[in-house]
Amino acid sequence: MIDDIEEVAQRYARYTALGAVVIAVAWHLGYDLTVTITGWSSFRWPALAAAAWIGYAAIGVIAARALAKTFGGPARVGPPAAAVLAVDVAVIVAGRPEDLLGPADWGWGSVGWLGVMLLWNRPRWRVELIAFLSANAGIMLTAMIVTGTVDRISIARYLMVIVGSATLQLGYAAGCHTLRVRAEDAALLARRLAADDAWRESAHRIHSDRLRRYAAIREVAESLLDQLADGADPGDPRVREDCTAGAMRLRRLITEREDVPDELVSVLRERIDAAERRQVLVTAPPFGQRMPVLPEGVREDLLRAPVRALDGARSRARVTVSAMSTMVSVAVVADNDDLPVSAVPVREPSGVVVTYQRQDGDVWVNSIWQGP
Numbered sequence: 001m002i003d004d005i006e007e008v009a010q011r012y013a014r015y016t017a018l019g020a021v022v023i024a025v026a027w028h029l030g031y032d033l034t035v036t037i038t039g040w041s042s043f044r045w046p047a048l049a050a051a052a053w054i055g056y057a058a059i060g061v062i063a064a065r066a067l068a069k070t071f072g073g074p075a076r077v078g079p080p081a082a083a084v085l086a087v088d089v090a091v092i093v094a095g096r097p098e099d100l101l102g103p104a105d106w107g108w109g110s111v112g113w114l115g116v117m118l119l120w121n122r123p124r125w126r127v128e129l130i131a132f133l134s135a136n137a138g139i140m141l142t143a144m145i146v147t148g149t150v151d152r153i154s155i156a157r158y159l160m161v162i163v164g165s166a167t168l169q170l171g172y173a174a175g176c177h178t179l180r181v182r183a184e185d186a187a188l189l190a191r192r193l194a195a196d197d198a199w200r201e202s203a204h205r206i207h208s209d210r211l212r213r214y215a216a217i218r219e220v221a222e223s224l225l226d227q228l229a230d231g232a233d234p235g236d237p238r239v240r241e242d243c244t245a246g247a248m249r250l251r252r253l254i255t256e257r258e259d260v261p262d263e264l265v266s267v268l269r270e271r272i273d274a275a276e277r278r279q280v281l282v283t284a285p286p287f288g289q290r291m292p293v294l295p296e297g298v299r300e301d302l303l304r305a306p307v308r309a310l311d312g313a314r315s316r317a318r319v320t321v322s323a324m325s326t327m328v329s330v331a332v333v334a335d336n337d338d339l340p341v342s343a344v345p346v347r348e349p350s351g352v353v354v355t356y357q358r359q360d361g362d363v364w365v366n367s368i369w370q371g372p
Contacts, residue, residue, distance in 0.1 A: 016176035039104030326371035
């Protein structure tokens with residue numbers, strides 16, 4: 001579910017950015033190009049108008065590539081933003097003064113969409129976009145004052161175009177930003193809920209493990225006390241052996257901890273319990289250290305040989321686990337005569353190295369994994 005929600009958030013980021021590109025391209029091709037071609041004869045310097053159109057397109061390509069890669073504008077927006085405003089000035093200069101507010105003067109109504117693309121998803125995009133649109137409005141107002149186009153009708157047309165285009169551009173940027181933020185909030189909430197579920201599952205496992213230990217402690221204590229209450233002789237070697245095994249098991253059950261359950265430790269504890277039920281004396285220091293995250297297949301390769309040695313133990317075994325940030329070692333020493341051993345270390349496909357040694361009826365198995 002988390003992956004699905006994060007994929008939705010990615011889609012919002014991707015397609016809102018794509019929407020800004022589509023609007024800018026459609027506007028530039030559908031309107032800017034049309035009025036440049038149809039009003040070609042009305043320009044004082046048509047070549048300058050054509051160069052401005054090409055420059056606008058080139059800056060648009062730069063912004064579109066940045067949006068496609070990072071869902072944000074270019075890292076440095078100062079030079080391209082200045083170039084966009086220069087395009088606005090070039091279109092004004094290319095036209096005749098009497099056509100300042102005419103259809104052929106397309107720059108001041110269109111460059112805002114490039115500003116939206118360049119400033120997309122930046123930390124201070126609102127302030128920067130408002131400043132950019134204000135600069136565009138100021139350039140056009142200055143041109144009107146210089147050419148004397150300040151009558152009531154001209155001022156009304158100016159306000160209509162400026163306010164209309166700025167409202168569209170700011171509105172689209174703000175709306176898309178809100179969509180992205182809400183999608184990111186949903187993804188963050190999903191991650192938090194997943195973390196809460198994992199914490200509850202961990203707490204449940206810890207509680208279940210404690211109940212298991214307490215039940216095992218009670219079972220061992222009751223068994224020993226029942227034997228003594230029934231008149232068992234404390235000096236009997238068999239009774240003493242049972243008491244020794246029970247004491248060792250009690251010590252292990254009381255001292256072991258698992259505040260952060262780990263599958264490797266859980267498997268070892270299950271096999272130790274099974275061995276103790278077969279009257280095997282198992283010595284196992286507390287497995288309290290935090291295990292590193294193991295790649296796929298490593299846990300199984302670490303446990304395979306040590307568990308076989310433990311399962312085949314006749315009367316005694318010692319289990320140790322060592323862990324560091326990039327290393328885990330599982331070792332078992334047991335009186336196991338049936339386990340096949342290798343004279344040379346065995347390297348598993350996962351990178352686990354298993355070492356065997358046999359001496360005086362005991363076998364020592366050590367599995368080690370070292371991360372990068």
